[in-house]
Amino acid sequence: MRLSNYFLKTYKEYPSDEDIISQKLLVKAGYIKKHAQGIYEYLPLGFRSMEKIKTIIREEMDKIGFCEMQMPTLLMQEVYDKRIKFFGKEMFKIKDRTDKDLCLGPTHEEPFILLVKDALNSYKQLPIGLYQINNKYRDEIRPRFGLMRAKEFVMKDAYSYDKDETGLDVTYKKVKQAYNNIFNRVGLDFVPVISDNGVMGGSASEEFMAKSSVGEADILDCGCGYAVNLEKVECSFEKANTKPKFDKKKLVKTPNSKTVEQLVNFLNKNEAEFLKAIVYKADDKFVLALVRGDREVNETKLTNYLKCANLELASVDDFVKINSVAGFVGAFDLKNCLTIADNEVHNMVDFVIGANKTDTHYINANLSDLKIDKFMDLRNAVEGDKCPLCGKPMTMKKGIEVGHIFKNDTHYSESLGCTFLDENGKMKPVHTGCYGIGVGRTLSAIIEQNFDEKGIVLPENIAPYKYAILPVNIKDEKQMELAEKIYAKCDQNDALFDDRKDTFGFRMKDLELIGIPNIIVVGKNAEQGMVELYKRKTDEKSLIKIEDLNF
Numbered sequence: 001m002r003l004s005n006y007f008l009k010t011y012k013e014y015p016s017d018e019d020i021i022s023q024k025l026l027v028k029a030g031y032i033k034k035h036a037q038g039i040y041e042y043l044p045l046g047f048r049s050m051e052k053i054k055t056i057i058r059e060e061m062d063k064i065g066f067c068e069m070q071m072p073t074l075l076m077q078e079v080y081d082k083r084i085k086f087f088g089k090e091m092f093k094i095k096d097r098t099d100k101d102l103c104l105g106p107t108h109e110e111p112f113i114l115l116v117k118d119a120l121n122s123y124k125q126l127p128i129g130l131y132q133i134n135n136k137y138r139d140e141i142r143p144r145f146g147l148m149r150a151k152e153f154v155m156k157d158a159y160s161y162d163k164d165e166t167g168l169d170v171t172y173k174k175v176k177q178a179y180n181n182i183f184n185r186v187g188l189d190f191v192p193v194i195s196d197n198g199v200m201g202g203s204a205s206e207e208f209m210a211k212s213s214v215g216e217a218d219i220l221d222c223g224c225g226y227a228v229n230l231e232k233v234e235c236s237f238e239k240a241n242t243k244p245k246f247d248k249k250k251l252v253k254t255p256n257s258k259t260v261e262q263l264v265n266f267l268n269k270n271e272a273e274f275l276k277a278i279v280y281k282a283d284d285k286f287v288l289a290l291v292r293g294d295r296e297v298n299e300t301k302l303t304n305y306l307k308c309a310n311l312e313l314a315s316v317d318d319f320v321k322i323n324s325v326a327g328f329v330g331a332f333d334l335k336n337c338l339t340i341a342d343n344e345v346h347n348m349v350d351f352v353i354g355a356n357k358t359d360t361h362y363i364n365a366n367l368s369d370l371k372i373d374k375f376m377d378l379r380n381a382v383e384g385d386k387c388p389l390c391g392k393p394m395t396m397k398k399g400i401e402v403g404h405i406f407k408n409d410t411h412y413s414e415s416l417g418c419t420f421l422d423e424n425g426k427m428k429p430v431h432t433g434c435y436g437i438g439v440g441r442t443l444s445a446i447i448e449q450n451f452d453e454k455g456i457v458l459p460e461n462i463a464p465y466k467y468a469i470l471p472v473n474i475k476d477e478k479q480m481e482l483a484e485k486i487y488a489k490c491d492q493n494d495a496l497f498d499d500r501k502d503t504f505g506f507r508m509k510d511l512e513l514i515g516i517p518n519i520i521v522v523g524k525n526a527e528q529g530m531v532e533l534y535k536r537k538t539d540e541k542s543l544i545k546i547e548d549l550n551f
Contacts, residue, residue, distance in 0.1 A: 001465070003498045003507075007044050010510050020214045022447035023146030025456050029513045031464075038143025038151035045514060046443075048464035050154065053439055054133050056185050056461070057156050060178040066129035066158055071111050073135055077101040079110045082415050085309045090138045104137035109412055109434055112159040117418040120430065123163045126420065127171055131158035133439065145214065147440035148400065154439040161430045163422065165409070168431040172204075172407055175435045179208055179403050186442060187459035189449055190402065193219050194228040205406040209399025210445035217401055220394040222387035230396075231300035233381035234388055237343040244349040246364035255359045258327025260293045263352060263361065270294075275345065275353040275365070277329040279319065279337070282308040286322050290331055290341035290372070292348060295379040302340070305376060328354035328361065331370040339371060342378035400445045401438070408432045456515030457537050467495040467551070468516040472504050472523040482526045482546065490551040512536065520549070 014024040017034070026032045031046030042050060058068060077084065077093060080103070084091070092104040105111070116128060133156045143151055158175065162168040176192070183190045188210050195207040207229055209219055218230035257266045260274050274293030279286060280302070287306065289297045303311045319326045322337040330353050331339050350364045362369070383396040413419065413429040422428045443462075450457045460466050467490055471483040480499075487497045496516065498507050511519050521532040525543065533549070534541050 001492070001496055003496055003500050006496070008510075009043075010513055018146055020145050020148075020444075020448070021451060022214075022444040023148075025447055025451055025513075026146065026444070029456055029515070032147070038140055038149070040147060040150060040152075040440075045464040049443055049458070049462050050439055052462045052464075053186060053442055054156070057133065057182055057437060057439070060181045060185075061129075061131050061156070061158060064129070064174045064178050066131045066160075068131055068133070070132045070134055071105070071108050071115075073105045073137065075103055075105050075111060077103045079114065082110070088310060090140065092137050092139055105134075106136060106138045107436075108132070108134075108157055109159065109408070109432075110416065113161075113412050113416050113418050113432065116159075116161050116430070117416065120161070120418065120420050123420055123422050123428075126161060126163045126430070127167055128161040129158065129171065130160075131156060131435075145216070145444070147444045148216070148438075150440065153441070156437040156439060158435040160433040160435070161418075162433075163420065163428065163431070165431055168407055168409070168433055172405065172433050175405055175433070176206065179405065179435070179437070182437065183208055183210075183402065183442075186446055186462050187450065188402065188442070188446060191219070191221065191227050191399070193221075193399070194226075195232050195404065203407050203409050205404065207399075207401050208403035208405075210402050210442075210449065211397060212400045212445060212448045213398050214448060215398035215400040217399045219397045219399045220381055220383070220385070221397055222390060222392045222394045224387060224390040224392065226387050226389045226394075230380055231298065233385070233394075235343070235377050235379055235381050236386050236388065237346075237377070240347040242347055242349050244364075244366045246350050246366075249362040249365040249369050251355060252361055252363055253359055254328075254361045257359075257361075264293075267352060267361075267363070269352065273351055275331075275348060275351045277331060277354055279314040279322065279324070279326075279329055280311055281314050281318060282306045282311050286314060286318065286337040288322075288329065288331060288334065288337050288339040289378060290339065290345055291379045292342070292344050293352075295342065295344065295382075297342075297378060298380045301376070301378055305340070324354070324356040325358050328357060328359070330354040330356045330362065331372060332356075334371070338373050340374045340376060340378060341372045343375055344379065345372075346375065400441060400448065402442045402445050403435075403437045405435045406433060408434055450515075454509070455513030458515040458517065460517045463515055463517050465494055465496045465516055466491075466518060468498055468511045468519045469495060470498045470504075470507060470511060470519055470521050472521065474499060474501060476526070478526045479522045482529065482531070483522045486520060486522070486531070486546055486549065489546075489549070495551075 008030050010030045011028045015027045018024045033041045035041050091106055094102050136155045160171040190208050190210045192206045193209050195205050220233050221227040257263045271294035276291050276293050278289045291297055316326050323335045352363050353365045355362050384393045387394050410429040418430050419427045469483050469486050471479040517536050519534040529546050
C-alpha cells in the first residue's frame, strides 16, 4: 500500500479526552477515532490490526473443532426473558414500527442455545461447538478507558454443548488451551485467574488477565499456581479467643464524623477498632453488611449469597425505612433489614459502631449488643492474606480482562428446554459452556504492554503492516528505483511504501508512532544495492543487501 494513497491522519499531541496510554496512542497514531463517548470508529490501521487478531482467534478456535457463524445483533427482547432484569439499563432496548420490543444483543447465550435446541435430537450429534466474532452493545453507565469499556465493542463469543459433565470438562480444557495459544501468539503477558460466574451461572469460570497497572481487575497471586480475581478470593478465618474488657457499650457524641476515616481522627482509634456498617438495597429488600473498619465489603459475594438481580447502596431516604440514619448505622433495633456480618467480626471486641442517631456512636460495643442474622465470608481479600492452596502470603496485581471462559452446566439448557435423547432413550439437558474474548480490549492490552516514547511497538503478527519502505529522498531517482524494486519483491499486502512528499524526519516519526516492526530505509547506499533495516522493537539498525531481505 502506497502511503500517498492511504487514509491516515496522525497527530503531534496526545488527545486530551482519553484516559490511558493505549487509548491515547491509538488515537494519536490514527488507528481509531472517537465518534461519541464509548463509541469508536476503526480506521484502516486499527481495522487491519483487529482483523489480524481475529485471524489468530479463528485459527485456534477452528483447530479445536468450533464452527464459525454469525448471529444478528438486533434481537427480540423476549429471547432474554429469563434474565432481562439482570441486564437492567445496560441493555439497549428499542421498538420497531410494529411496536415489537427489540434490543441490541449484549451477549448471545440465549440465541445460540435456542438455535441448538431446534436442531438437537440425539446424543450422537454432540459435542457441538459454535462461535462468532460480532459486535456487542451495552449502555455502560461510565464508559471509559476507550476500547476497554465501550458501549459498542467487538467480541469473539463461543458456545459449547456436551452430553454430560465429563464432556463439558474436556471441551472447557480445549478452549482454555486455545485461549492460552491465542494470547501467547499476540504477545501478551497474561495469567488465567479463577473468577466468579456471576449472572452467567454454572460451576466454574476463569478470566485471562493481561498484566497492567491500568487494569480494572484486582488479582491475588502467590506464585504457587493459584491466581484469583479479588471478587472470588476465599478469605481464611481463624477464630480468636478474644475477651471484651468492657461490660457495657457507651454512647458518645461524634459530630460531623460519619466515615471511618473521620472517626479515626475524632476518637483517636485505629480503623480495626470500628465496625463498618453499610446498608444496601438488594432488589426490593434492605441488607446491612458489617465488616471490620479496615476492610471492604465484597459486593460480589454478597450478591451471590442474596441471589439478587440488583445490589445498590441505600439512598438517604431509605435509612428512615429501617429506623436508622445515614452515617450512623448500628446493627440493632433495625426494621425490615437483614444483617450479615463478615466472619472476622467474630473476633471483634470493644469496638465502635453507629447508634442509629445523628452525630452519635457507641464505643466499647460487643457482639452481644448486636442482632446479626448471618455470618459469612463477606470481605475483600487484601495483599498478605494467606493463599488457600499453599498458605503463603498473596500479592496484589492489576489486570485487564481480555478473555473469560465459563462452565454453565445445565443453567441455560434447563431454563430454555434444550434437551436430547441419551444412549438409554432418556431426555437429558445439554451441558453448556460459553467463552468470550474482547478483541478491542486485547488490542488495547497489547499496546499497554508494548509502547515507548516514540509510540506503539506491536508484534509483527498483529501490526497493521509488517514492513515499511522509506526512501530518504523521494526526488532521488536511484533511491526511488531501489524502493520500487523492494516494494515489488515483498508482500505488498503487508507493506507500506512511504512515498509521501513530507520530510524524511516527519515520515520516520510517523512510522515509529504507528509501530511498523520493520522499516527499510533506502538512502545514500542505494547505488550499491544496500539499505538500512531498522527493527522498531529492539531499535536495532543494520546495513544489508536487498538480496538478503527476507519477506
